[in-house]
Amino acid sequence: MTELPPTHSQATRAAALAAAYIRYRHGSPGRGLVLRAVHRARRQDIDGVGHKYHLELVLEDIFGKDSTVNCTAEVLYHLGNKISAPDVQFTIEGELKNTDEADNICYNRIKSLKKELEAENIPDSFGNVSPEMEPIRVLAWVASGYVVWQNSTENTKYQLAQIKHVKQVKRSDEYLEFDYTILLHENVSQEIIPWQMTVLWHPQHGVEVTQNSPQPKHALD
Amino acid sequence: SNMKLILIFSALFGAALCLETFVGHQVLRIKTRNEEQLKKLQFLETLEHLQLDFWLNPSISALPVDVRIPAHSLQAVKVFLESHGIEYSILIEDLQVVLNREKQDMVTSQQLERSSSTFNYGTYHSLASIYQELDSLASEFSNIVSKLQIGESYENRPLYVLKFSTGGRNRPAIWLDAGIHSREWVTQASAMWIARKIASDYGNDPSITSLLNKVDVFLLPVANPDGYEFTHTTNRMWRKTRSKNSGSLCIGVDPNRNWDAGFGGPGASSNPCSDSYHGPRANSEVEVESVVNFIKNHGNVLAFLTLHSYSQLLMYPYGYKCTPPADYAELNALGEAAASSIQSLYGTTYQVGSICSTIYQASGGSIDWSYDYGIKYSFAFELRDTGRYGFLLPASQIIPTAEETWLGLKTIMEYVRDNPY
Numbered sequence: 102m103t104e105l106p107p108t109h110s111q112a113t114r115a116a117a118l119a120a121a122y123i124r125y126r127h128g129s130p131g132r133g134l135v136l137r138a139v140h141r142a143r144r145q146d147i148d149g150v151g152h153k154y155h156l157e158l159v160l161e162d163i164f165g166k167d168s169t170v171n172c173t174a175e176v177l178y179h180l181g182n183k184i185s186a187p188d189v190q191f192t193i194e195g196e197l198k199n200t201d202e203a204d205n206i207c208y209n210r211i212k213s214l215k216k217e218l219e220a221e222n223i224p225d226s227f228g229n230v231s232p233e234m235e236p237i238r239v240l241a242w243v244a245s246g247y248v249v250w251q252n253s254t255e256n257t258k259y260q261l262a263q264i265k266h267v268k269q270v271k272r273s274d275e276y277l278e279f280d281y282t283i284l285l286h287e288n289v290s291q292e293i294i295p296w297q298m299t300v301l302w303h304p305q306h307g308v309e310v311t312q313n314s315p316q317p318k319h320a321l322d
Numbered sequence: 323s324n325m326k327l328i329l330i331f332s333a334l335f336g337a338a339l340c341l342e343t344f345v346g347h348q349v350l351r352i353k354t355r356n357e358e359q360l361k362k363l364q365f366l367e368t369l370e371h372l373q374l375d376f377w378l379n380p381s382i383s384a385l386p387v388d389v390r391i392p393a394h395s396l397q398a399v400k401v402f403l404e405s406h407g408i409e410y411s412i413l414i415e416d417l418q419v420v421l422n423r424e425k426q427d428m429v430t431s432q433q434l435e436r437s438s439s440t441f442n443y444g445t446y447h448s449l450a451s452i453y454q455e456l457d458s459l460a461s462e463f464s465n466i467v468s469k470l471q472i473g474e475s476y477e478n479r480p481l482y483v484l485k486f487s488t489g490g491r492n493r494p495a496i497w498l499d500a501g502i503h504s505r506e507w508v509t510q511a512s513a514m515w516i517a518r519k520i521a522s523d524y525g526n527d528p529s530i531t532s533l534l535n536k537v538d539v540f541l542l543p544v545a546n547p548d549g550y551e552f553t554h555t556t557n558r559m560w561r562k563t564r565s566k567n568s569g570s571l572c573i574g575v576d577p578n579r580n581w582d583a584g585f586g587g588p589g590a591s592s593n594p595c596s597d598s599y600h601g602p603r604a605n606s607e608v609e610v611e612s613v614v615n616f617i618k619n620h621g622n623v624l625a626f627l628t629l630h631s632y633s634q635l636l637m638y639p640y641g642y643k644c645t646p647p648a649d650y651a652e653l654n655a656l657g658e659a660a661a662s663s664i665q666s667l668y669g670t671t672y673q674v675g676s677i678c679s680t681i682y683q684a685s686g687g688s689i690d691w692s693y694d695y696g697i698k699y700s701f702a703f704e705l706r707d708t709g710r711y712g713f714l715l716p717a718s719q720i721i722p723t724a725e726e727t728w729l730g731l732k733t734i735m736e737y738v739r740d741n742p743y
Binding site for chain 1: 378379381382385445446553554558559561576591595596597598633671673674675679680681682708709710711712713714715716717719
């Protein structure tokens with residue numbers, strides 16, 4: 102086991118991945134968990150398996166500015182050429198604030214819209230997000246945690262840069278479905294990668310990404 | 323009557339232009355006490371002829387319902403609510419009045435923008451507007467500020483540097499640049515605030531006064547004007563220059579992989595379509611070459627500071643190799659002191675370290691070049707935030723970011739002033 106400085110790139114990349122995964126597993130339009138700090142990071146090289154990072158992290162909920170939560174996480178990046186998502190295990194200390202009411206209000210508001218929701222450029226060039234679009238944006242951010250988790254390696258660090266386009270898909274059941282085109286910023290190569298993802302959400306059933314794929318960049322930009 | 327005619331014509335005119343008018347529309351806030359009252363509102367929702375526009379739909383009885391009601395339905399809705407004992411209040415008496423005021427505000431603010439004496443430092447500006455303000459600063463603080471042109475961009479835009487000097491001949495100097503990566507908008511915006519701050523603090527703040535009495539400061543607020551223009555007109559996420567690459571349809575070189583420091587090594591791409599393309603050779607980009615020439619010709623630059631976003635990092639060399647620089651201990655200590663100053667204002671935390679260990683190995687970077695050239699105090703800042711908004715940082719954070727960054731820069735500048743070499 103090697104102790105890593107918490108500011109070391111390997112530690113911060115593994116932490117970002119763990120945070121993305123936790124955000125996806127526990128997130129909703131009413132709860133957006135973000136990485137606040139890395140307290141400790143250790144790396145373990147397991148022969149024939151891969152590299153495992155043991156992390157002590159502090160997360161915070163964007164809806165509860167000063168309420169932080171400690172957690173420990175283990176991120177295993179697999180060796181070899183097979184492309185499989187890293188394994189992430191985590192434990193959150195204490196309980197997360199209940200968001201049922203906020204989620205239900207958001208759910209009902211969208212359910213009661215007369216036309217399917219559609220929007221683009223969230224935030225806009227100037228960082229603005231309208232209040233009605235904030236939950237849509239948080240939902241994308243939570244869902245992007247899945248995409249980030251599935252596509253991360255030790256040499257990548259993804260962040261959601263912008264929602265280019267979102268369109269609600271009509272459904273006959275109680276789920277809400279959105280078709281997103283997002284831009285992911287990959288911090289190591291500095292590339293901006295357009296990505297399509299289909300997101301299902303219901304307050305009682307959580308967030309699910311049912312489909313996702315990278316989109317071609319325009320070479321002539 | 324004339325008034326009625328005007329109303330009719332404007333309504334027709336508005337309709338002809340597909341503009342809606344909201345004269346006489348009211349917005350009511352309705353508070354239901356129970357399920358039964360809520361159901362009444364939901365019933366109201368179904369009456370399409372009323373043309374009600376619910377801003378907050380009836381969902382649960384504990385939440386208020388806001389609804390815009392056209393003038394022709396107002397009477398009917400109020401009678402309905404009152405007869406069922408449903409409480410309401412008037413949020414907006416006449417929506418058109420509010421809209422007219424808002425439009426007027428926008429026009430006024432646009433007019434203010436054009437008048438150079440009221441440049442709003444808390445908002446993002448076009449290149450033209452920034453360049454105009456550089457002239458204003460040079461004129462308003464003509465005793466210490468002058469504007470220089472150090473070259474032209476690929477698309478022939480001037481590269482303007484502000485010189486802050488109280489005289490002397492070729493005094494030791496501190497270099498500061500921003501916006502080398504055009505999508506990092508908070509950096510150009512912060513540089514403008516910092517420019518005004520330095521100029522106005524001279525003669526008022528003892529530290530800055532003594533700094534400028536000994537040392538000159540050169541500030542390049544927009545190091546990549548072609549890229550910056552492109553982020554406004556076409557692609558907000560553009561990073562590179564806009565130079566044509568022979569043999570490729572892809573445009574632009576990453577200007578922070580183009581410096582002569584481990585050029586072409588790891589962490590830079592040889593693919594012109596990549597956002598970290600290093601270019602055909604070191605200093606191929608005129609934006610980079612202009613700065614290199616300026617610094618070489620000056621001959622007495624003691625510190626090289628560059629602003630990027632985002633990640634909240636304060637970094638020193640090296641990027642092109644993962645071995646520590648000879649002055650590692652001093653640079654690390656100074657970096658930590660600067661990060662501490664930054665944190666003192668709003669609690670914003672910065673991580674300190676070399677480029678290679680903190681983010682990645684990246685060759686051809688500016689502070690690696692400046693350090694190996696002999697400029698000991700070479701630092702790169704990554705400003706707010708840590709990814710929540712990333713490049714799209716809301717304008718409301720510009721001034722707080724500039725204020726805290728300035729404290730960090732000041733710590734370094736004061737140290738340079740007191741430790742000439």
